[in-house]
Amino acid sequence: xxxxxxKNVTRAELAEAVYREVGLSLNESARLxxxxxxEISKALEKGDTVKLSSFGSFSVRNKKMxxxxxxxxxxxxxxxxxRILSFHPSHILKNRVNKKK
Numbered sequence: 001x002x003x004x005x006x007k008n009v010t011r012a013e014l015a016e017a018v019y020r021e022v023g024l025s026l027n028e029s030a031r032l033x034x035x036x037x038x039e040i041s042k043a044l045e046k047g048d049t050v051k052l053s054s055f056g057s058f059s060v061r062n063k064k065m066x067x068x069x070x071x072x073x074x075x076x077x078x079x080x081x082x083r084i085l086s087f088h089p090s091h092i093l094k095n096r097v098n099k100k101k
Contacts, residue, residue, distance in 0.1 A: 011037075044085065056089040 015030035051057040068079045
């Protein structure tokens with residue numbers, strides 16, 4: 001069992017971090033964060049890859065239709081085609097995450 005508690009960073013906390021670091025007002029910081037996230041979302045919706053230096057890249061992949069199996073009944077079930085979002089961290093981010101404290 002780990003002593004470290006799981007923590008989710010919220011949009012409000014990110015906006016507050018921008019506020020502290022950049023010096024914009026809290027409302028302006030929240031708007032700036034929303035604008036950045038919206039641009040990332042739009043690019044991904046179009047199927048573009050979003051690469052953030054020293055962080056990683058987000059990409060959308062198309063998955064074909066395939067057959068799956070209901071684990072309770074064992075009946076084959078078709079899984080419809082869909083788009084999935086994937087994230088690949090940069091080596092810099094991987095090293096920061098795995099850095100010993």
